[in-house]
Amino acid sequence: MFETLSQRIRAAVDKLRGRGRISEADLKTTLREIRMSLLEADVNFEVAKAFVNAVQEKALGAQVLESLTPAEQILTIVYEELVQTLGGEAKQPTLKSEGNLWFMVGLQGSGKTTTSGKLAAFYKAKGRRPLLVAADTQRPAAREQLRILGEKVGVPVLEVADGERPEVTARRLREHLTFDYRDLVIVDTAGRLQIDEALMGELAKLKEVLRPTETFLVIDAMTGQEALGVSRTFDERVGISGLILTKLDGDARGGAALSARYVTQKPIVFAGVSEKIEGLEPFYPDRLASRILGMGDLQTLLEKAKAVELEGPLKTPGEITLEDLITQMRQMRKMGSFADILKMIPGVSRALPPGFTVDEKAINRLEAIVLSMTREERRDPRILNASRRKRIAAGSGTSVQEVNRLIKTFEETKSMMKSLAKQKGRGAFRNPFG
């Protein structure tokens, strides 16, 4: 996710690593590089400017220039600013005990239909009783697609007929709900390839009649921040309450995600992360920010771990050891996309070579390194002196450099996360199960 942006920001900050005090000119250079990487990731110009100004102000305020660990300090500030840019606190959709009706709007191909199915699956798993309404009469195959998704998820689908008037749809919906109790109705509406006056009129009319409790604009993150331009029109003509970004798993550069909040003034509530029905995650600004900075996404990892019932105690970032890492690595093989999961472990994403994809061999090497350590060494990597490292490299068939890299990034990230958690106490990294 956002590989280039991620690498470039880290590279800019890494240049300060290991240095004692830095000058104002050094700080300026770093900030300029961060700004360039944001712009190249297609982040909105205003957003990039505001971002860098905020980081500069905080860095000067926090006396980073006086600090002995300027890189860590700046990374912490960049992290906090990323969280703010992405929306600050996570925002969940409004969900009453019943009578919820959600409108899904967006351009054709944005992922509206797929996301409707995903939402139905997501909330069904949470004990809700969703109903899907196939109201996309524009795209020929959309209703069929939703019917198939509904069958797969085990959620009924009410299909709107061609040219059906909104009043008729509303009546049919009411009738359906009298014999089949449902507490969350998700309406997949019609999209067009481009903003279209007639379509906006139709959507506004349907909305007026159905009166949804939430209206989500679905945005394809691959199309960059340009896609956000349409949000203004949708908001003016139809009114939107939140955004869902799709295709964050693709090679989206990050522009849409990072600019969305600022440009639209609407919160991002969900993110689509695969084509599969379970490829939908609630959007957490802090988690995405730590993923972008290669600090891992411990929170999501812990949740996934819980879902497959990982054994062993779950820990806070500061307590995690290399021993936990190996246990998790093994058990995570059960959890699907290994590369993605691996990147959520603090330190690991930074230890992986640039452009890392699903490469079982690379994973095996990391595993081999940890396996070649004694239990004592895994628990406390500080005892790993040169001769121990040499032994581990030989034992795992890797090199001392690889061993060093794994340990260094693991320790650095761990200590940074620990200081963040301590500093803030806002619970950004609090273990939800601990």
Ligand code: GDP
């Ligand atoms: P609609 O026209 O807005 O209803 O778009 P669809 O729901 O048909 O989605 C368009 C394409 O995007 C389909 O091929 C989907 O499988 C794909 N898609 C939707 N969401 C995601 C996502 O989060 N990740 C990926 N990789 N593909 C997605």
